[in-house]
Amino acid sequence: MPDILHASGGTGIPALSLRNVSKSYGETEVVSGLSLDLHAGEFVALLGASGSGKSTTLRMLAGLERPSSGKVMMAGQDVTDSRPAARNIALMFQSYALYPHLSVKQNIATPLRQAQLSALARLPGAGLLSACTRRRNADIDRRTRDIARMLRLDGLLDRKPGQLSGGQQQRVALARALVRDPSAFLLDEPLSNLDTALRHSTREEIRELHRRTGHAFLLVTHDQADALSMADRVAVMIAGRIAQCAPAGDIYHRPANRDVARFIGAHRMNILSPGPEAIALHPRGAKDEIGVRPEALRIDPEGGLSARLTSAAFHGEETLLHLRTEGDAELLVVTDGTAPLVPQGETMRFSAEATRLHCFDPTTGDRLEMAS
Numbered sequence: 001m002p003d004i005l006h007a008s009g010g011t012g013i014p015a016l017s018l019r020n021v022s023k024s025y026g027e028t029e030v031v032s033g034l035s036l037d038l039h040a041g042e043f044v045a046l047l048g049a050s051g052s053g054k055s056t057t058l059r060m061l062a063g064l065e066r067p068s069s070g071k072v073m074m075a076g077q078d079v080t081d082s083r084p085a086a087r088n089i090a091l092m093f094q095s096y097a098l099y100p101h102l103s104v105k106q107n108i109a110t111p112l113r114q115a116q117l118s119a120l121a122r123l124p125g126a127g128l129l130s131a132c133t134r135r136r137n138a139d140i141d142r143r144t145r146d147i148a149r150m151l152r153l154d155g156l157l158d159r160k161p162g163q164l165s166g167g168q169q170q171r172v173a174l175a176r177a178l179v180r181d182p183s184a185f186l187l188d189e190p191l192s193n194l195d196t197a198l199r200h201s202t203r204e205e206i207r208e209l210h211r212r213t214g215h216a217f218l219l220v221t222h223d224q225a226d227a228l229s230m231a232d233r234v235a236v237m238i239a240g241r242i243a244q245c246a247p248a249g250d251i252y253h254r255p256a257n258r259d260v261a262r263f264i265g266a267h268r269m270n271i272l273s274p275g276p277e278a279i280a281l282h283p284r285g286a287k288d289e290i291g292v293r294p295e296a297l298r299i300d301p302e303g304g305l306s307a308r309l310t311s312a313a314f315h316g317e318e319t320l321l322h323l324r325t326e327g328d329a330e331l332l333v334v335t336d337g338t339a340p341l342v343p344q345g346e347t348m349r350f351s352a353e354a355t356r357l358h359c360f361d362p363t364t365g366d367r368l369e370m371a372s
């Protein structure tokens with residue numbers, strides 16, 4: 001079996017792993033026999049459609065949910081039954097609610113104060129009472145300032161969250177999650193509330209943060225651009241299972257099966273059933289399915305594949321052509337927007353380079369190597 005199913009990317013004992021973990025709610029199994037290793041310093045993205053089981057997987061890693069079967073391991077220790085607080089895992093959720101009445105500095109310091117100070121020592125003025133509390137307060141202050149500096153928040157420490165921009169609030173939430181020096185950092189859709197420009201810059205910031213902290217990062221997202229652009233490895237989750245776990249380039253260029261091929265890519269891959277139209281692109285199409293991304297098909301009067309144009313949509317840098325083949329299959333072609341358009345209903349011809357074709361077993365949907 002290739003390593004694409006057991007999602008491991010490094011050597012040594014992983015910082016965090018799931019071993020054959022399943023989770024059911026009542027009769028419904030939402031995570032099925034999932035194994036995933038996250039090594040120290042690694043950045044892995046768990047990418048899947050809504051409802052594929054990503055958040056449940058993350059919650060099991062964090063200890064917020066107990067697996068129905070299988071094990072959760074941290075640095076080689078079984079932590080399946082350990083409480084979240086015992087795992088030292090930082091979590092950042094989609095809605096990263098900051099405490100509105102506390103300053104930025106107080107927001108960031110809260111996890112440290114809760115972990116290191118008793119309820120009495122957390123009362124205002126308690127720091128004046130004991131030398132130990134004073135020392136701890138000084139340590140919390142130093143670490144809060146360090147992490148604030150790293151996230152470029154040092155000029156904003158006295159502001160309240162309501163006086164910050166969306167991106168600054170996001171950075172405060174990141175700082176608050178990281179201040180305890182966690183052994184792993186789990187991020188659940190951290191960019192989903194951001195507009196496009198802020199999303200791009202926050203991606204860069206999170207990558208930089210990963211480089212600087214050296215923590216193991218696990219990002220949960222349904223957005224493939226986030227996953228492909230940020231992570232060292234991408235685990236594609238489909239219906240409660242990891243369908244493929246590999247570097248982004250492999251996921252895009254060598255999808256492990258038809259489902260991953262269709263899921264990845266800005267535009268859905270065309271997959272032609274075995275028959276004359278698949279053969280028009282490659283002789284393997286006699287027996288196997290042939291996949292071709294819409295951007296890999298080029299308009300070619302000599303091309304073997306013909307299809308009738310049903311509609312065309314201009315999107316600026318690209319034009320989407322929707323077509324129907326003689327065998328009544330839908331075909332999507334993406335051109336760079338400069339190609340002259342034929343009238344609707346006209347037949348167009350296409351070809352594609354063999355290196356840009358994919359071959360799948362029509363029964364199992366598994367990838368077949370073209371060269372064989």
Ligand SMILES: Nc1ncnc2c1ncn2[C@@H]1O[C@H](COP(=O)(O)OP(=O)(O)OP(=O)(O)O)[C@@H](O)[C@H]1O
Pocket residue numbers: 025030048049050051052053054055056057222
């Ligand atoms: N506490 C629960 N009780 C019953 N079903 C649940 C519970 N939590 C999650 N589910 C179901 O489990 C499935 C997986 O949910 P999960 O939240 O893990 O998916 P997801 O991939 O994170 O989706 P999204 O991207 O929409 O957050 C869904 O069908 C969901 O309805």
